[in-house]
Amino acid sequence: MTIKTPATPASKIERTPASTPGGPRSKEEKIVVTVRLRPLSKKEQQAKDHMAWECIDDNTIVYKPQPQERQAQPASFTFDKVFSPASLTEAVYEEGVKNVALSALMGINATIFAYGQTSSGKTFTMRGITEKAVNDIYKHISNTPERDFTIRISGLEIYNENVRDLLNTESGRNLKLLDDPEKGTMVEKLVEETANNDQHLRQLISICEAQRQVGETALNDYSSRSHQIIRLTIQSTLRENSDCVRSFVASLNFVDLAGSERASQTHADGARLREGCHINLSLMTLTTVIRKLSLGKRSGHIPYRDSKLTRILQHSLGGNARTAIICTLSPALTHVEQSRNTLYFATRAKEVTNNAQVNMVVSDKQLVKHLQKEVARLEAELRTPDPKREKDLKIQQMEMEIEELKRERDLAQSQVDELRRKLEEDQQGSNPIESARPPVKKCLSFTGALSQRLDSKDLGRGMILRQSMMRQSSTAPFTLMHEIRKLEHLQEQLGEEANRALEVLQKEVACHRLGNQDAAETIAKLQAEIREMRSVRSEPKEVEVGSVIATNQSVGANLKEEITRLHSQGSTIANLEEQLENVQKSIDKLVMSLPSNYQQFMSSESTSKQKSSTKKKKLLPLASSNITNRQNLLRSPCSPSTTSQQVLESDIENRAPENDDVISSEILRESEKETPTKSEEGGDVSSKESTPCYRRSSSVNMKKMQKMFQNAAEENVRSIRAYVTELKERVAKLQYQKQLLVCQVLELEANEAAGNKLDCDENTFDQDDDQVPWHLTFREQRQQIIELWDVCYVSIIHRSQFYLLFKGDEADQIYLEVEMRRLTWLHDHLAEFGNASPAHVGDEPTISRSSSMRALRREREFLAKRLTTRLTAEERDALYIKWEVPLEGKQRKIQFVNKLWTNPHDPKHIQDSAEIVAKLVGFREGGNMSREMFELNFVVPSDKRPWIMGWNPISNLLNL
Numbered sequence: 016m017t018i019k020t021p022a023t024p025a026s027k028i029e030r031t032p033a034s035t036p037g038g039p040r041s042k043e044e045k046i047v048v049t050v051r052l053r054p055l056s057k058k059e060q061q062a063k064d065h066m067a068w069e070c071i072d073d074n075t076i077v078y079k080p081q082p083q084e085r086q087a088q089p090a091s092f093t094f095d096k097v098f099s100p101a102s103l104t105e106a107v108y109e110e111g112v113k114n115v116a117l118s119a120l121m122g123i124n125a126t127i128f129a130y131g132q133t134s135s136g137k138t139f140t141m142r143g144i145t146e147k148a149v150n151d152i153y154k155h156i157s158n159t160p161e162r163d164f165t166i167r168i169s170g171l172e173i174y175n176e177n178v179r180d181l182l183n184t185e186s187g188r189n190l191k192l193l194d195d196p197e198k199g200t201m202v203e204k205l206v207e208e209t210a211n212n213d214q215h216l217r218q219l220i221s222i223c224e225a226q227r228q229v230g231e232t233a234l235n236d237y238s239s240r241s242h243q244i245i246r247l248t249i250q251s252t253l254r255e256n257s258d259c260v261r262s263f264v265a266s267l268n269f270v271d272l273a274g275s276e277r278a279s280q281t282h283a284d285g286a287r288l289r290e291g292c293h294i295n296l297s298l299m300t301l302t303t304v305i306r307k308l309s310l311g312k313r314s315g316h317i318p319y320r321d322s323k324l325t326r327i328l329q330h331s332l333g334g335n336a337r338t339a340i341i342c343t344l345s346p347a348l349t350h351v352e353q354s355r356n357t358l359y360f361a362t363r364a365k366e367v368t369n370n371a372q373v374n375m376v377v378s379d380k381q382l383v384k385h386l387q388k389e390v391a392r393l394e395a396e397l398r399t400p401d402p403k404r405e406k407d408l409k410i411q412q413m414e415m416e417i418e419e420l421k422r423e424r425d426l427a428q429s430q431v432d433e434l435r436r437k438l439e440e441d442q443q444g445s446n447p448i449e450s451a452r453p454p455v456k457k458c459l460s461f462t463g464a465l466s467q468r469l470d471s472k473d474l475g476r477g478m479i480l481r482q483s484m485m486r487q488s489s490t491a492p493f494t495l496m497h498e499i500r501k502l503e504h505l506q507e508q509l510g511e512e513a514n515r516a517l518e519v520l521q522k523e524v525a526c527h528r529l530g531n532q533d534a535a536e537t538i539a540k541l542q543a544e545i546r547e548m549r550s551v552r553s554e555p556k557e558v559e560v561g562s563v564i565a566t567n568q569s570v571g572a573n574l575k576e577e578i579t580r581l582h583s584q585g586s587t588i589a590n591l592e593e594q595l596e597n598v599q600k601s602i603d604k605l606v607m608s609l610p611s612n613y614q615q616f617m618s619s620e621s622t623s624k625q626k627s628s629t630k631k632k633k634l635l636p637l638a639s640s641n642i643t644n645r646q647n648l649l650r651s652p653c654s655p656s657t658t659s660q661q662v663l664e665s666d667i668e669n670r671a672p673e674n675d676d677v678i679s680s681e682i683l684r685e686s687e688k689e690t691p692t693k694s695e696e697g698g699d700v701s702s703k704e705s706t707p708c709y710r711r712s713s714s715v716n717m718k719k720m721q722k723m724f725q726n727a728a729e730e731n732v733r734s735i736r737a738y739v740t741e742l743k744e745r746v747a748k749l750q751y752q753k754q755l756l757v758c759q760v761l762e763l764e765a766n767e768a769a770g771n772k773l774d775c776d777e778n779t780f781d782q783d784d785d786q787v788p789w790h791l792t793f794r795e796q797r798q799q800i801i802e803l804w805d806v807c808y809v810s811i812i813h814r815s816q817f818y819l820l821f822k823g824d825e826a827d828q829i830y831l832e833v834e835m836r837r838l839t840w841l842h843d844h845l846a847e848f849g850n851a852s853p854a855h856v857g858d859e860p861t862i863s864r865s866s867s868m869r870a871l872r873r874e875r876e877f878l879a880k881r882l883t884t885r886l887t888a889e890e891r892d893a894l895y896i897k898w899e900v901p902l903e904g905k906q907r908k909i910q911f912v913n914k915l916w917t918n919p920h921d922p923k924h925i926q927d928s929a930e931i932v933a934k935l936v937g938f939r940e941g942g943n944m945s946r947e948m949f950e951l952n953f954v955v956p957s958d959k960r961p962w963i964m965g966w967n968p969i970s971n972l973l974n975l
């Protein structure tokens with residue numbers, strides 16, 4: 016069965032220049048012109064006609080003048096190939112047109128046509144050529160198993176300037192020509208059939224030939240009275256398993272023209288005469304087109320549209336095709352003029368240049384098929400994640416962690432080495448023999464500066480830690496080590512808690528996946544674990560001071576070890592932070608896996624928090640920082656061993672009074688409404704107690720129960736989230752404390768090494784100072800910090816973060832202390848080095864005043880850009896008006912940003928500046944300030960800078 020489709024493939028063609036076979040890649044190529052001289056026909060022999068032409072070699076044909084004839088015309092013609100009467104069609108194909116024909120298999124359009132006077136052998140030649148080309152095409156297909164070929168065929172004839180479909184004679188006697196910008200001239204409704212195999216194709220070709228108009232003339236009993244074009248469309252794609260969606264597609268045209276004729280010779284009249292006129296007319300247009308094309312760029316307008324033949328063959332004549340013309344000649348002397356005209360035509364044709372390209376097509380069908388395959392593959396991948404890929408990712412992650420650890424270790428090692436070296440030098444310095452050596456102050460320069468600051472400034476009022484150290488200089492190292500141990504202990508606890516939180520969360524996720532029954536069981540276990548966790552977890556108690564026993568001689572060495580350990584703990588804290596990040600991510604994933612209404616609930620949570628404190632209290636029962644209460648709330652509404660009523664009761668029991676919120680009341684009310692109470696049911700309580708609530712679905716409104724589950728799940732996630740946030744805060748504080756300790760250890764050591772022990776009376780603050788209320792100290796210190804920020808050109812993003820984060824809580828003392836010390840050192844450093852750039856501390860380059868100013872300027876430029884993205888035009892205008900920036904000014908954004916943080920003595924200005932910067936940077940969004948604490952970036956810098964220079968406005972900026 017054959018499938019008939021209109022010859023208009025639904026695809027888009029892409030083209031790339033073709034290359035000449037065996038030659039360099041070339042865009043342009045001349046038409047291949049060959050001449051075939053047939054033998055004298057029987058009629059001609061009978062008429063005693065003479066051979067007027069001779070092929071003297073493979074390329075030249077010459078006219079053999081008769082003895083009495085005077086030579087007036089050129090006698091010799093040269094072509095790509097000439098074939099003598101003895102040549103077989105096979106030779107014509109192989110040596111003349113095969114290359115051109117088979118180009119179609121590579122996506123290059125090809126046209127082979129026969130031109131010549133009537134009865135010169137066009138049809139005879141073209142039939143043979145077509146047959147051989149078909150053979151070769153199928154040979155190629157069987158030799159190319161990696162490609163999938165499709166061959167479609169269409170056939171038409173142009174008879175008396177009418178186009179007829181040779182495969183569907185019912186389609187009408189005159190098909191319309193359409194101009195397609197992509198494919199050129201198309202024949203409307205022309206049927207195209209797909210060939211199943213070579214036999215089928217041959218059969219279809221013979222149908223076309225059988226349908227062609229043939230008539231008897233004086234010169235040819237079977238004279239073709241029309242131009243015939245058989246078009247094979249060859250498309251090929253790489254087979255299955257290939258991701259290639261492009262195919263080669265090309266047309267191979269076999270054109271058997273009607274022969275030019277002279278009425279005097281054909282003795283045509285009537286219909287034949289009319290046919291002859293049309294034939295000659297269209298051949299004349301073809302000749303004109305060829306002549307014009309042969310002139311190249313001088314050709315001007317090419318009259319393709321003057322005949323249907325040239326219109327249809329337009330691409331083959333000077334266009335996107337490789338073309339071969341076989342000019343057939345009768346050798347008879349009687350036709351010498353006609354033959355000569357054919358040779359003139361052929362000579363012109365030799366000069367015509369085509370521009371063949373490789374045509375690729377992306378068929379919609381193939382593309383859809385490919386995309387469907389891809390979707391199926393991705394779906395399968397999602398269903399069963401590739402364990403190898405996961406493993407690879409893990410390995411990659413671990414490798415990165417190892418690298419990071421190595422780097423930290425090297426850093427710590429280098430710091431230990433440096434300290435050891437200093438110690439040795441100092442010891443040598445105290446040796447009278449070596450005391451002549453100049454003191455090395457490079458490494459300890461900043462601690463020295465810090466000590467001086469400590470002498471002169473009233474820093475860190477109320478710092479219990481510091482006071483205890485300074486008052487007892489001999490026991491200070493022990494205290495420090497003790498503090499360090501304490502912090503380590505805290506850190507360990509935090510790590511454990513983070514792991515537990517993660518476990519709890521994972522179980523929560525698993526619970527959601529398992530559905531009601533499994534969820535109930537998991538939640539029950541979860542509840543038990545959380546209770547256990549609550550009992551295990553408690554705020555660390557103060558470790559007894561004085562439990563450390565060490566000799567004075569070993570103190571120095573121990574301190575060194577502690578410093579090294581503290582440095583190396585950077586990675587431990589980083590791991591802890593990473594763990595917490597993972598917990599956070601897992602929470603987010605969990606939220607994503609929850610029903611959409613829950614996600615909406617969660618996303619609206621932060622907005623609700625800001626909008627109404629009352630509402631916040633209702634929606635966020637965990638807003639309190641009391642972790643124990645939070646953990647109490649990690650609970651299940653239903654477990655296999657309790658009834659829903661019991662769960663609700665225990666739920667209420669487990670809650671802290673302030674958290675007895677709307678949700679639980681709602682659950683209780685719902686439960687009371689929907690669940691029969693013990694007394695109502697009047698049944699055996701113990702038996703009901705042992706019945707899991709999910710098995711009671713017949714008596715409980717499942718929708719309500721599901722809602723209860725969901726509420727409980729929401730609350731669990733919220734509590735985990737809050738818990739993680741608090742853990743993060745505590746990690747950040749731990750980090751600060753460690754930095755402070757490092758500073759103190761170094762400071763103490765520097766003083767001891769210099770034999771300049773701190774005088775406790777002079778350098779520590781009077782015990783009575785503790786009596787000054789903290790809020791007064793806070794204000795005083797914060798004002799000092801603000802003024803130092805200003806004179807030290809500190810990042811205004813950092814200022815804003817710090818200002819908004821530390822509001823005067825007693826727990827903030829330590830942070831203010833660190834900031835004061837850092838700024839004091841920075842201030843002295845800038846005063847000392849001024850604009851020298853780069854200044855150095857130790858071996859490392861650090862900041863100068865000019866570099867700080869530059870960084871601040873870049874930061875302001877960055878914030879100016881953010882004005883456009885973060886604020887609406889109205890908000891911007893309102894700010895310009897408020898901050899007295901001209902609305903029309905071209906530089907108004909930078910003008911405005913330059914006004915921020917410029918007046919350290921105006922509290923309103925400072926507050927407003929901080930608020931605006933926070934908005935521009937986005938760190939107050941959702942009120943999640945604890946996260947931004949990490950971005951204060953006081954940690955030991957990874958770029959080997961001294962710790963005190965750890966914060967960096969630019970890196971802070973880039974981290975945003």
Ligand SMILES: Nc1ncnc2c1ncn2[C@@H]1O[C@H](COP(=O)(O)OP(=O)(O)OP(=O)(O)O)[C@@H](O)[C@H]1O
Nearest residue numbers: 053132133134135136137138139235238239273274
């Ligand atoms: N190379 C050849 N060797 C032997 N016989 C040939 C050769 N070429 C043509 N003939 C014979 O010449 C006659 C005319 O050939 P053909 O019909 O192919 O001419 P044509 O150019 O197609 O004519 P028309 O234009 O009238 O259709 C045929 O009988 C054919 O068999």
